[in-house]
Amino acid sequence: MSNELDDLYQEIILDHNRHPANFRSMVDAHRTVEADNPLCGDRLTLYLKLDDDGEHIADLSFQGSGCAISVASASLLTQRLKGATVAEAEALFETMRGVLTGVIDAADTTEALGGLAALAGVRRYPMRVKCATLSWHALKAALGAEDAADSVSTE
Amino acid sequence: MPCEELMTLAAEIAAADAPEPSGPRPWDLDAIRRDFPILNQQVNGAPLAYLDNAATAQKPTAVIESIADFYRHDNANVHRAVHALAERATLAYEGARERVRGWINARSVSEVVFLRGTTEAINLIAHGLGQGWSAGDRVVLTQMEHHANIVPWQLLRERAGIDIAVLPINDAGELDLAGLPRLLAPPTRLLALTHVSNVLGTVNPIADIVHIAHEHGVPVLVDGAQAMAHQRVDVQALDCDFYCFSGHKMFGPTGIGVLYGRQAHLAALPPWQGGGEMIRRVTFERVRFADPPQRFEAGTQDFAGAVGLAAAIDYLDNLDQGALARHEQSLLRYAVERLDAVPGLRLIGRAAHRAPVLSFLVDGVHAHDMGTLLDRKGVAVRTGHHCAMPLMDFYGVPATTRASLAFYNTRDEIDRLADAIDYARGVLA
Numbered sequence: 001m002s003n004e005l006d007d008l009y010q011e012i013i014l015d016h017n018r019h020p021a022n023f024r025s026m027v028d029a030h031r032t033v034e035a036d037n038p039l040c041g042d043r044l045t046l047y048l049k050l051d052d053d054g055e056h057i058a059d060l061s062f063q064g065s066g067c068a069i070s071v072a073s074a075s076l077l078t079q080r081l082k083g084a085t086v087a088e089a090e091a092l093f094e095t096m097r098g099v100l101t102g103v104i105d106a107a108d109t110t111e112a113l114g115g116l117a118a119l120a121g122v123r124r125y126p127m128r129v130k131c132a133t134l135s136w137h138a139l140k141a142a143l144g145a146e147d148a149a150d151s152v153s154t155e
Numbered sequence: 156m157p158c159e160e161l162m163t164l165a166a167e168i169a170a171a172d173a174p175e176p177s178g179p180r181p182w183d184l185d186a187i188r189r190d191f192p193i194l195n196q197q198v199n200g201a202p203l204a205y206l207d208n209a210a211t212a213q214k215p216t217a218v219i220e221s222i223a224d225f226y227r228h229d230n231a232n233v234h235r236a237v238h239a240l241a242e243r244a245t246l247a248y249e250g251a252r253e254r255v256r257g258w259i260n261a262r263s264v265s266e267v268v269f270l271r272g273t274t275e276a277i278n279l280i281a282h283g284l285g286q287g288w289s290a291g292d293r294v295v296l297t298q299m300e301h302h303a304n305i306v307p308w309q310l311l312r313e314r315a316g317i318d319i320a321v322l323p324i325n326d327a328g329e330l331d332l333a334g335l336p337r338l339l340a341p342p343t344r345l346l347a348l349t350h351v352s353n354v355l356g357t358v359n360p361i362a363d364i365v366h367i368a369h370e371h372g373v374p375v376l377v378d379g380a381q382a383m384a385h386q387r388v389d390v391q392a393l394d395c396d397f398y399c400f401s402g403h404k405m406f407g408p409t410g411i412g413v414l415y416g417r418q419a420h421l422a423a424l425p426p427w428q429g430g431g432e433m434i435r436r437v438t439f440e441r442v443r444f445a446d447p448p449q450r451f452e453a454g455t456q457d458f459a460g461a462v463g464l465a466a467a468i469d470y471l472d473n474l475d476q477g478a479l480a481r482h483e484q485s486l487l488r489y490a491v492e493r494l495d496a497v498p499g500l501r502l503i504g505r506a507a508h509r510a511p512v513l514s515f516l517v518d519g520v521h522a523h524d525m526g527t528l529l530d531r532k533g534v535a536v537r538t539g540h541h542c543a544m545p546l547m548d549f550y551g552v553p554a555t556t557r558a559s560l561a562f563y564n565t566r567d568e569i570d571r572l573a574d575a576i577d578y579a580r581g582v583l584a
Contacts, residue, residue: 041553067521
């Protein structure tokens with residue numbers, strides 16, 4: 001299992017890079033966050049729409065360009081959190097940040113992560129961690145207060 | 156202490172101690188590679204192919220040993236005490252200054268200022284010249300500058316309200332000199348440009364450009380960071396007013412660099428930092444500053460670094476410069492041929508006169524994925540914007556992969572680069 005987790009370019013990552021899920025703009029989004037990593041040239045926009053109750057994520061999509069890791073991470077993020085509650089999304093942000101920075105052992109959270117576990121290999125590539133976290137920081141900003149920044153940047 | 160006399164004495168001692176020129180060693184690439192111990196290692200199970208020389212060049216044993224020997228035998232602070240070690244260290248430091256002077260053919264050691272590197276040198280000039288400039292005065296840069304020759308001028312623009320004009324380039328990555336005379340009209344105070352582009356490899360015709368600038372009464376600062384590893388530079392032949400370079404990009408240590416400036420220009424510049432060693436006399440009421448170069452060398456300098464830089468110059472001086480240039484140009488031609496054969500690969504920059512630097516994009520493979528996948532095959536390249544975002548904007552690309560070669564690289568390493576690019580395309584296709 002650990003070998004599989006350690007591999008940066010797993011098939012699931014490559015698939016999501018080739019055919020990203022929810023790769024579209026959203027005209028009626030409640031929150032739109034621009035995220036960029038100027039050092040890499042990665043740039044993406046995350047769109048988020050909430051249910052009427054304001055508790056659930058009704059729709060989540062993204063557009064932009066970046067490396068395979070950042071595109072796959074954004075794709076997996078949108079796929080996983082569509083329909084989730086805001087609280088679940090915030091909790092997953094913390095878990096993913098822990099896994100990607102090596103603070104949390106991915107093996108302990110495989111069940112909670114599902115397909116996202118494929119991103120865990122990035123922790124062995126310190127120079128690439130910011131690629132994987134970019135969309136998650138955009139999510140965090142989108143979930144924040146309405147007056148929160150509408151752009152985030154990782155370097 | 157009368158620094159001029161000491162510098163003169165040290166220069167004379169250094170010149171007297173210099174070995175008789177025995178002619179360059181025969182060009183033997185295997186022997187040259189053995190001089191660079193770091194090249195002989197495995198990375199991810201493959202032999203290292205170090206193609207990131209524009210970021211920093213590797214160091215020959217002679218440089219590494221010169222620094223270790225200095226610390227082992229001669230270390231003491233320079234220009235301060237009169238004991239034996241201080242004398243040796245001072246002579247080594249001032250001897251290094253003379254070595255640099257001779258290598259770049261400056262008129263006098265007082266035109267050679269030791270600083271941390273190219274970035275600090277350009278900041279010093281922007282800071283010092285800028286004190287005499289008024290709002291609306293103009294500095295002319297080019298589209299292909301490194302951030303180190305952009306941001307210091309933007310800081311000056313914020314402080315003093317100066318204008319920045321940009322000389323354009325063509326698609327091949329060559330300066331468009333047609334518009335230069337217009338940009339040099341008053342109130343232009345300085346033209347600041349790179350000798351060799353760190354992204355495109357373009358070698359700019361500095362002597363011609365300086366000639367045009369001087370006809371308009373405009374002095375020229377040259378960023379030589381990328382030039383020194385590929386050719387011997389003669390500042391008098393270029394006739395430039397300032398020339399800046401870094402030791403670590405020319406096979407010397409990090410932390411040491413050089414600002415060459417014409418004596419009259421340096422003498423007119425105010426100090427850069429205040430501290431020890433840059434003064435003549437200090438009371439609490441007033442201070443009298445030392446003459447250049449000490450005026451710009453406040454505090455304890457990286458004298459061990461200067462010793463290492465001199466060793467790097469000794470090493471380069473012992474190489475056959477003609478053979479070096481032929482080898483590099485042969486590698487460049489071969490690399491262009493191999494990369495042009497890769498489907499979906501786009502080379503950025505095709506200047507007629509180039510150093511062996513190759514920036515490229517490959518369809519379907521982001522530069523950062525390329526960097527990681529090439530590393531898996533032991534091939535070290537740089538990826539990203541290369542601290543030249545305006546140049547990336549010109550070509551409309553967010554990032555490129557850059558292979559930058561040095562004289563110790565081989566055709567086999569070019570083959571391995573091309574094969575590794577194919578591997579990366581295979582993984583991500």
